[in-house]
Amino acid sequence: MANGVLVFAEQRDGAFKKATYEALSEGARLAEKLGQPLSAVVIGSTIGHLAGEAAHYGASTVYVADVAPLAKYSTDGYAKVLVEAIHTAQPAVVLAPATAMGKDLAPRVAARLDVGLASDVVETQVENGVLTVVRPVYAGKAFATVTFRRSPAFATLRPNVFPAAAPDTSRTAEVRSIGATIVDAPQARVTDILAAAKGKIELTEASIIVSGGRGIKGPENYYLIQNLADALGGAAGASRAVVDAGWVDHSHQVGQTGKTVSPTLYIACGISGAIQHLAGMSSSKFIVAINKDPEAPIFKIADYGIVGDLFEVVPKLTEQVKTLRQN
Amino acid sequence: MKITVCIKAVPETDTRIKIAADGCSIERTDVKFIISPYDEFALEEAVRLKESKGGQVIALSLGGDEVPNLLREALARGADEAIHISSAGIATDDPLCVGKTLAAALKALTPDIVFFGKHGVGGDNQQVHAIVAEKLGWPQVTVVTKLEVGDGRLRAEREIEGGIEVVETVLPAVIGAQKGLNEPRYPKLQSIMQAKKKPLVTKSLADFGLSAADVGPEAAGLTTLALRLPPPRQAGRKITGDPGQQASELLSALQSEVKVI
Numbered sequence: 001m002a003n004g005v006l007v008f009a010e011q012r013d014g015a016f017k018k019a020t021y022e023a024l025s026e027g028a029r030l031a032e033k034l035g036q037p038l039s040a041v042v043i044g045s046t047i048g049h050l051a052g053e054a055a056h057y058g059a060s061t062v063y064v065a066d067v068a069p070l071a072k073y074s075t076d077g078y079a080k081v082l083v084e085a086i087h088t089a090q091p092a093v094v095l096a097p098a099t100a101m102g103k104d105l106a107p108r109v110a111a112r113l114d115v116g117l118a119s120d121v122v123e124t125q126v127e128n129g130v131l132t133v134v135r136p137v138y139a140g141k142a143f144a145t146v147t148f149r150r151s152p153a154f155a156t157l158r159p160n161v162f163p164a165a166a167p168d169t170s171r172t173a174e175v176r177s178i179g180a181t182i183v184d185a186p187q188a189r190v191t192d193i194l195a196a197a198k199g200k201i202e203l204t205e206a207s208i209i210v211s212g213g214r215g216i217k218g219p220e221n222y223y224l225i226q227n228l229a230d231a232l233g234g235a236a237g238a239s240r241a242v243v244d245a246g247w248v249d250h251s252h253q254v255g256q257t258g259k260t261v262s263p264t265l266y267i268a269c270g271i272s273g274a275i276q277h278l279a280g281m282s283s284s285k286f287i288v289a290i291n292k293d294p295e296a297p298i299f300k301i302a303d304y305g306i307v308g309d310l311f312e313v314v315p316k317l318t319e320q321v322k323t324l325r326q327n
Numbered sequence: 328m329k330i331t332v333c334i335k336a337v338p339e340t341d342t343r344i345k346i347a348a349d350g351c352s353i354e355r356t357d358v359k360f361i362i363s364p365y366d367e368f369a370l371e372e373a374v375r376l377k378e379s380k381g382g383q384v385i386a387l388s389l390g391g392d393e394v395p396n397l398l399r400e401a402l403a404r405g406a407d408e409a410i411h412i413s414s415a416g417i418a419t420d421d422p423l424c425v426g427k428t429l430a431a432a433l434k435a436l437t438p439d440i441v442f443f444g445k446h447g448v449g450g451d452n453q454q455v456h457a458i459v460a461e462k463l464g465w466p467q468v469t470v471v472t473k474l475e476v477g478d479g480r481l482r483a484e485r486e487i488e489g490g491i492e493v494v495e496t497v498l499p500a501v502i503g504a505q506k507g508l509n510e511p512r513y514p515k516l517q518s519i520m521q522a523k524k525k526p527l528v529t530k531s532l533a534d535f536g537l538s539a540a541d542v543g544p545e546a547a548g549l550t551t552l553a554l555r556l557p558p559p560r561q562a563g564r565k566i567t568g569d570p571g572q573q574a575s576e577l578l579s580a581l582q583s584e585v586k587v588i
């Protein structure tokens with residue numbers, strides 16, 4: 001019989017991702033509502049130390065695949081292990097973070113199991129032991145409530161939405177080794193990882209985002225946006241106009257054809273607020289708009305509106321944030 | 328080289344979504360459909376690959392009446408043939424059913440490489456290409472921003488958090504295109520005229536040996552119970568004064584109300 005919640009606990013370079021703590025915490029909450037145990041699966045090489053950490057977040061069993069061919073992510077290698085963990089644990093629910101890795105792996109595994117997968121879930125609900133989830137569609141222009149037709153129910157969780165619980169370091173788990181059969185080289189091999197600028201926070205993981213639009217006038221001014229983002233400890237985003245003009249890389253684009261983000265704070269500087277941009281950021285908790293046009297549509301949804309020239313307001317803001325942080 | 332590209336019809340991105348009377352789908356009347364924006368990168372890459380290596384590009388789309396027009400557009404943008412898979416009997420909002428149908432169609436076509444957009448701008452599932460790869464037993468590389476195809480092999484760069492993963496694998500393979508992979512071309516008038524003469528056929532489930540029992544609502548992995556619009560956001564407070572005052576007033580709001588500083 002299907003039993004419990006299994007979380008794919010993503011690690012990179014021997015450390016869990018922030019989204020993994022969120023998925024483990026939400027997994028623990030669901031497990032409690034279902035009155036069933038939480039388990040976790042950790043995949044990689046020389047990652048045994050992470051089993052204990054998964055236990056601190058509530059996992060009572062941790063499946064560990066600690067084998068050399070899995071040192072780097074591969075869809076087929078990781079899929080084999082996750083399927084093995086699912087066959088062993090027989091969970092009623094499988095969760096994974098909706099990260100680059102989770103979004104690559106989960107549909108592959110769901111297809112192998114012939115079950116439905118709900119992507120990028122932002123809400124979960126258990127009623128009479130049945131799980132339903134809510135997920136954004138059309139980049140957040142609508143929200144769909146879905147149920148699962150077969151077991152296990154499988155979902156990826158959008159980063160930054162589910163709160164991570166405080167770890168309980170007194171908890172321990174039974175550790176089970178799996179994945180020993182993964183001896184062959186994976187079909188697709190990661191040969192290299194080219195890191196982006198060090199210390200930069202990824203948009204989808206950031207709780208503060210400062211975005212620049214065409215109002216910044218040219219690539220030479222993007223530093224204004226980056227500086228404010230750095231001062232606030234956040235990430236720098238952009239509208240499509242800025243990306244299409246080649247002022248910043250497309251990995252910064254927020255919107256329906258960019259990243260959908262839900263930070264606590266979104267500061268839009270020189271962005272008019274086109275529907276495609278709003279689609280990607282309107283689920284932010286608080287929105288600040290800085291725009292010199294009082295009629296800009298972005299003001300219709302902003303919690304705080306500053307009608308002004310971003311070239312004057314943004315540097316002042318950066319300066320004051322820095323002063324505050326120093327004190 | 329035999330290259331296929333899968334294309335999805337989605338509502339134009341500036342569409343205001345309205346919920347249909349059934350409460351779990353969108354109102355489709357008055358909605359203009361376009362090729363899903365990421366599929367444009369997929370199509371462009373497919374055509375460039377043909378231009379450099381020779382071969383043919385087959386565009387494939389599953390859907391209703393909105394599809395043939397968009398497939399004509401794909402032909403104008405350089406595809407050689409197009410196949411419209413009629414949606415009759417298929418749970419088109421279920422990624423598993425869509426993936427199984429496309430996999431069956433692709434199995435019959437035996438391409439060397441299949442392109443998809445990294446996700447369809449609509450259902451936002453980001454699943455179908457991986458499901459297809461799984462059902463065909465082929466490798467997948469998703470969120471691809473750079474691609475080099477060699478003899479029976481490929482090397483791709485894919486976007487991950489804070490960096491780029493370089494992946495090497497074998498053909499046949501499934502690729503999910505991300506913005507940045509290329510600059511899609513606009514069709515010229517001449518190619519629009521030529522496209523009218525290129526073959527566009529409609530196929531049904533039975534042509535792939537499938538029935539509604541395999542890919543219809545009963546075979547779906549998920550059921551949508553309800554669709555709702557997000558609560559409307561209201562305009563909040565205007566902060567006035569000179570730039571220094573505006574900055575400090577915003578900052579105190581960020582401290583006391585937003586509580587992020």
Ligand SMILES: Cc1cc2nc3c(=O)[nH]c(=O)nc-3n(C[C@H](O)[C@H](O)[C@H](O)COP(=O)(O)OP(=O)(O)OC[C@H]3O[C@@H](n4cnc5c(N)ncnc54)[C@H](O)[C@@H]3O)c2cc1C
Pocket residue numbers: 212213214215216238239240241242253254255256257258259269270271272273274275276277280290291292293296308309310311340364
């Ligand atoms: C298929 C499709 C997909 C799209 N996807 C996206 C998407 O994912 N993301 C996205 O963002 N857009 C997307 N768009 C584009 C979108 O429609 C808009 O064109 C775009 O968002 C506009 O960017 P912007 O607000 O930066 O520029 P503009 O609309 O040009 O606005 C610039 C703003 O800056 C203000 N400004 C100028 N100077 C100053 C100053 N000194 N100080 C303060 N304010 C100033 C102006 O008042 C204006 O409001 C998409 C469009 C299409 C057709």
